[in-house]
Amino acid sequence: MEKIPILKMGRFLLVTIQVDMHDQLAMQLQENLTDRIVAVRARGVLIDISSLEVVDSFIGRMISNIAAMARVLDAETVVVGIQPAVAITLVELGLSLEGVRTALDVDRGMAMLQQQLAGQR
Amino acid sequence: MAVVHRSVLPIRSQEDIVRVRQATRESAVAQGFSLVDQTKIVTAASELARNTLDYGGGGEVEITRLSDPPRRGVRLVFTDKGPGIADVGQALADGFTSGRGLGLGLGGARRLSNEFSIESRVGEGTQVTIARWR
Numbered sequence A: 001m002e003k004i005p006i007l008k009m010g011r012f013l014l015v016t017i018q019v020d021m022h023d024q025l026a027m028q029l030q031e032n033l034t035d036r037i038v039a040v041r042a043r044g045v046l047i048d049i050s051s052l053e054v055v056d057s058f059i060g061r062m063i064s065n066i067a068a069m070a071r072v073l074d075a076e077t078v079v080v081g082i083q084p085a086v087a088i089t090l091v092e093l094g095l096s097l098e099g100v101r102t103a104l105d106v107d108r109g110m111a112m113l114q115q116q117l118a119g120q121r
Numbered sequence B: 001m002a003v004v005h006r007s008v009l010p011i012r013s014q015e016d017i018v019r020v021r022q023a024t025r026e027s028a029v030a031q032g033f034s035l036v037d038q039t040k041i042v043t044a045a046s047e048l049a050r051n052t053l054d055y056g057g058g059g060e061v062e063i064t065r066l067s068d069p070p071r072r073g074v075r076l077v078f079t080d081k082g083p084g085i086a087d088v089g090q091a092l093a094d095g096f097t098s099g100r101g102l103g104l105g106l107g108g109a110r111r112l113s114n115e116f117s118i119e120s121r122v123g124e125g126t127q128v129t130i131a132r133w134r
């Protein structure tokens, strides 16, 4: 079975979505990620979607769900690398990734999470 | 208006939805669509293919590349023999879902296309047609 790898980077988790996911795979990622957040007590999740050429309402909902679940588990989610064409399309689709923060790339997303953590102490 | 290329794909599984996205992309690229226009029609195709599978119980899509000089377009016709839609106006409204969706698929697909039409009969099925031109 294909699986989307989840990398641990300090107190954060990095997920790089590199395939055109079918729905089941997206659901699985949601579950695996929640498990991992708990297992490693992650404080932040970075979802890199720079390779995704399409984000439809299903993937959008998955991202929102991940962010909501992560928040309950005391972790912040940042989505990084949304392609401009995808961002434009999302607006027209009517999908607002509510409660999801975005950054241009992994480095900036990471900085965002670190700042947030530092601010909480 | 001339048909340049036509293909029909089944929509019976989640993998088929991925294939519909890929085939739609191929057609949009072949027709010289910009990246944004490609993304729009592929996203619309993804929404409609999922509806065909989830609500229509499966069906098929016909993908047609059209030439209408100086315009070039891609038309997608999604057909299922599912339960149909009793109130199309309601189904089109953003936020309406009979499942667990966001209710964005139909309205979104309409906004992402240049042409949109829907024909549905309760107990017989649903056909949604979209087209995008460059």
Ligand SMILES: Nc1ncnc2c1ncn2[C@@H]1O[C@H](COP(=O)(O)OP(=O)(O)OP(=O)(O)O)[C@@H](O)[C@H]1O
Pocket: A057, A058, B047, B051, B052, B055, B056, B080, B082, B083, B084, B085, B091, B092, B096, B097, B098, B099, B100, B101, B102, B103, B104, B105, B106, B107, B126
């Ligand atoms: N092919 C179809 N056959 C029967 N009913 C349909 C079909 N397509 C859509 N519908 C009905 O129209 C409603 C709205 O569809 P729409 O795609 O806008 O939203 P959704 O699928 O419920 O959620 P989302 O697409 O945001 O995940 C659906 O909930 C369903 O009741």
Ligand SMILES: [Mg+2]
Pocket: B047, B050, B051, B101, B104, B105, B106
């Ligand atoms: Mg839908």
